[in-house]
Amino acid sequence: MKYPKGWLTYDWNIDGIPAVFEVDLDLYDSAPSASHDVLFFVNCISTSLTADMTSRAMRAKCESVIRKCLKVSNQQLAGIISNAEMLQFYTYGTDIHALTDIEDCIRQSHGIITRVGAQPEPRWQTYMKLLYPDAAKYQTVKNGEQIELMHRYKDLIYPSRKLSLHVFTKTEPLRLMFEEQARLSGFAIGEAEFDDHSDHPYGVCLHVVSTLNKPDVDEITTRVIRLAKQFEGKLVGWDCAIMKRTKLK
Incomplete structure (x- = not known):
């Protein structure tokens, strides 16, 4: 999965655990977007207890899931947080009801367990405070x-x-x-x-x-x-x- 040049990767902790953060810096100038005011997340973990979610193979599986999710709904990928145990994608969309379409997409994934959620976030707090680097x-x-x-x-x-x-x-x-x-x-x-x-x-x-x-x-x-x-x-x-x-x- 190719990411624009505006993406930045940095090391940080989440809940006290080291992780890799990736964020689309180019969204900052237009954030928050009045049209894309719903936060979605897709959390991926492996069905295998020994799998490393940072491996190239697991990354590819998870990215294939998020590509499908982005296709079925009008969403912008804002950032990713990953460590050995999980990959979590954050997107902003226009309609919270798109969660149903996303849930349909992730049911077709194999080798990974996915969990999704959505909430109204007109001020883009997750992007501004969690993903975007201070x-x-x-x-x-x-x-x-x-x-x-x-x-x-x-x-x-x-x-x-x-x-x-x-x-x-x-x-x-x-x-x-x-x-x-x-x-x-x-x-x-x-x-x-x-x-x-x-x-x-x-x-x-x-x-x-x-x-x-x-x-x-x-x-x-x-x-x-x-x-x-x-x-x-x-x-x-x-x-x-x-x-x-x-x-x-």
Whole structure:
């Protein structure tokens, strides 16, 4: 199943379980749609207890189901959440009675158990709050890209090292309050920074020890972004030393 270029994939947790989120970013500018004001979901799990729902074969089976559902009703596919146990598709449609047509489609599926539901959602809360990435979610994409780049430069990724995170606020008092809260949250406070070309000119460098294992970095950047938001601040990036394998002489 081909997805438009406007789709974004990122890692996040759902109910405390790691999952992969996929979302159509192109829908954002027209959301919420007055005509497509009903949320539908199709949840797929395998009939086999050992099957991995992230496998290519299971993905293809589930996508064939959702293709049929989209054909029988006037719907827009908004996003997908998946992990090893389930695949869940989210769509927006025009008529809640289309649920009957969708239920007819999924009865013909083999090898998967499907569950469907629908509810009026004129404000597109599921798309806006669950699927569409906020700053913390989007940072996980940047983290993956940066870690992949460092891996190409032969970084070992898994050894612990000092990460430096650069956070900027609108005023110096806000920066000072943020620094104190960051210190209480376990971060070491580094040097103050200043960017006179930004609307958030007052910055500080935080330090923390971590591996470059992506879930570890994602957890750290999420904490920092959530903390900075309390003080109208933002994380602008992070860096660290590259750790390469040393050759034995």
